[in-house]
Amino acid sequence: MSINLFDLSGKVALITGATHGLGMAMAKGIGNAGAKIIVNGNSSQEKLDKALAEYKAEGIDAYGSLFNVTDENAVKESVAKIEAEIGNIDILVNNAGIIKRTPLVEMEVVDFKAVIDVDLVAPFIVSKHVVKGMIERKSGKIINICSMMSELGRNSVGAYAAAKGGLKMLTKNMATEWAKYNIQTNGIGPGYFATSQTEPIRIEGNPFNDFIVSRTPAGKWGDPDDLQGAAIFLSSKASDFVNGQVVYVDGGILATIGKPANE
Ligand code: GCO
Ligand code: CA
16 A cells, blocks of 8 residues: 555656656656656757657657746647647646856846846746646646755755755745645756756866865765655655645755864
8 A cells, every 4th residue: 555655657757858857757657657647848949859859768658848937838839739639737846047156246138137037937838838737637747856955055055046946935825825736836846956957067177166065965976866765755644634734855965064173
């Protein structure tokens, strides 16, 4: 009985930005738990096809959908196409995101807005078009990918922190409006993971690398696969009365103030 709580057989999951990185790791977890997955990408059909081949090699039932999450018309059309051709979307993971590391005082408004658009406005747009079917069916799971920056600031990531803090509150508001339709909206807040997004700050010798390792009680960068458990939990029957929470998967960063260099 306990294990069936996490079984996603027969479910359809749309994961935005799932051609690489954390989105891909979570999509693999959801796919390996039995769901059919729709992999959204934005950069090129070629990159999407390459990702699909990787999913299929693992035995996952994967389909591709190329669209820009900030373009409402494209989102609307793509969601309709997925639901007509593949199946109703039971699980939505709003994962696509960007970061620009620029001090606020030097940041151009257009760049600030671009981050807010992808990281905060797009989860609203995609959810708005997916939730309509979920409301009709009185069933659904929405997972918004938040961040350490949903809780904490850091030099140079002001736009990202504003967006991810906003996404945490958007998650609570979605739960407020949609829980009554048996739709559970929650977030996952990854700590510091080894992905292409963090590559520039992870390089050996970069003081940020040592800072993160010492700032994290677990003493290391996360492996993207460490997110699979939370993704499966929030996609499954196991979380049917969990609403508006952000599950932080961070090796303990948010549990502690940190420590001096000599400890
Ligand atoms: C940074 C990092 C973070 C992480 C992550 C933390 O520059 O501080 O890139 O923003 O990507 O979101 O949870
Ligand atoms: Ca499998």
